[in-house]
């Protein structure tokens with residue numbers, strides 16, 4: 001049996017009380033929402049919070065508001081979003097990303113907040129304690145060396161969230177609340193460069209709201225690569241958002257994920273595409289440029305060389321779908 | 324995130340021996356249960372309530388054999404705490420049969436050979452029951468999607484889909500989707 005370690009369990013009633021408890025308990029406390037990422041991590045002894053602060057009774061962080069913008073409470077389940085017909089019509093790329101996460105049963109449990117704050121993943125990390133001891137622990141947890149890149153001073157564990165690249169491409173903002181106050185950041189600002197320090201969110205901050213601005217005439221698409229049609233995390237992912245002016249690109253956001261610790265905003269590709277017609281030649285060139293930003297290492301399913309190649313194929317398909 | 328185990332030390336075992344007392348509503352009955360607070364619902368059901376119909380597979384959310392219904396929704400009991408399970412209606416495979424005998428799904432699974440080793444069967448039965456609650460005549464496509472969180476190593480899935488479709492047909496003919504599935 002892979003049992004959970006022991007912990008103190010608290011279940012506050014709202015976001016403010018959650019923040020207060022996090023401050024009181026200090027850095028050994030962690031939020032648990034659906035538990036679908038945290039509990040496996042606790043069983044494998046990656047993350048060992050002394051106190052679990054559960055959001056199960058925190059109803060002020062559930063629900064979706066749709067005005068011009070779409071505001072999603074962090075504690076909304078993935079299934080709740082999947083069943084939201086208006087969300088499916090208004091933000092089909094986000095809906096596709098949500099619907100591609102794991103399995104229907106898991107989506108009954110997992111939340112979008114947990115998906116945004118998902119721990120980074122690596123073949124040498126997502127293993128039980130005995131396995132990790134067997135080859136000696138790695139830098140991300142309990143050890144000193146990176147088994148993927150032994151000379152590296154940073155960890156290359158992969159941001160494997162499906163919703164994150166779409167949220168970044170759509171220009172979403174995250175609201176973070178602590179006893180020190182509230183702040184709102186651009187989605188991309190949430191993520192750190194290193195697989196160990198993968199979030200810029202402070203430990204006492206609660207992610208409360210995800211706000212996606214009015215998308216106007218822009219259209220978006222999400223493409224996920226994985227071995228099986230269910231269960232699997234992405235091994236490469238592309239989110240693209242394009243706003244056209246006639247047949248020319250007025251504005252474009254292109255984001256890669258699951259190819260490194262931080263989602264990659266393809267800035268030079270975006271610049272290249274602006275003002276151009278999405279001809280097959282332009283799309284081909286953009287795909288080549290974008291793939292340069294992807295530096296996958298061999299720490300997920302599939303070979304890293306193949307993942308790099310497939311990034312450019314998927315960028316082509318994504319832009320092709322938006323043409 | 325931050326490692327808290329000491330390298331080289333053994334994985335910290337659960338140290339808390341004090342048990343939590345709680346009332347869990349399982350298969351339509353309130354049960355007073357005492358369990359150690361770090362236990363998952365799967366462990367509480369199997370070890371503290373002797374309800375071993377819910378199977379113990381990967382323990383990490385990767386197989387679906389531990390599926391139970393919580394307020395009618397399929398959930399993975401290996402990733403829910405016992406502590407988080409109060410105030411909800413929990414249904415396990417032991418609760419599927421009604422006063423008139425087995426649930427139509429249980430009959431068709433047996434008739435069509437949708438269970439071979441049977442290890443995945445409780446999870447499939449409960450997920451299928453929830454699907455048929457929502458959709459009395461699900462398409463094959465819906466079934467494939469909705470059951471994609473339950474793995475089966477034996478049947479190749481075809482017989483499982485056929486058994487669910489036959490049960491759905493019989494339930495429609497009887498005119499009531501919860502026939503045989505209600506609790507005493």
Ligand SMILES: Cc1cc2nc3c(=O)[nH]c(=O)nc-3n(C[C@H](O)[C@H](O)[C@H](O)COP(=O)(O)OP(=O)(O)OC[C@H]3O[C@@H](n4cnc5c(N)ncnc54)[C@H](O)[C@@H]3O)c2cc1C
Pocket residue numbers: 030031032033034035036037038039040074075078100101102103106109110111112113114115116117118119160161162163205206207208231232233234383384385
């Ligand atoms: C078999 C399996 C397959 C999976 N496949 C995928 C997949 O394909 N794609 C994918 O993206 N994910 C996948 N996941 C990961 C995970 O299930 C989902 O990302 C899910 O959305 C996590 O949400 P949760 O509510 O369960 O998070 P939890 O486990 O509760 O929390 C995850 C992390 O977020 C933090 N957190 C949660 N909510 C907040 C908040 N409001 N404020 C601050 N911090 C918070 C927690 O402290 C924790 O660190 C998979 C998991 C499993 C077990």
Ligand code: SF4
Pocket residue numbers: 121122123124125138139140141145146147148149154155156157195299
């Ligand atoms: S990338 Fe290196 S340090 Fe990071 S989890 Fe993998 S092996 Fe460990």
Ligand code: FES
Pocket residue numbers: 378379380381382383384385386387388389390399400401402
């Ligand atoms: S035992 Fe729960 S999903 Fe495998």
Ligand code: FES
Pocket residue numbers: 437438439440441442443444474475476477478
């Ligand atoms: S019948 Fe053996 S795993 Fe499904």
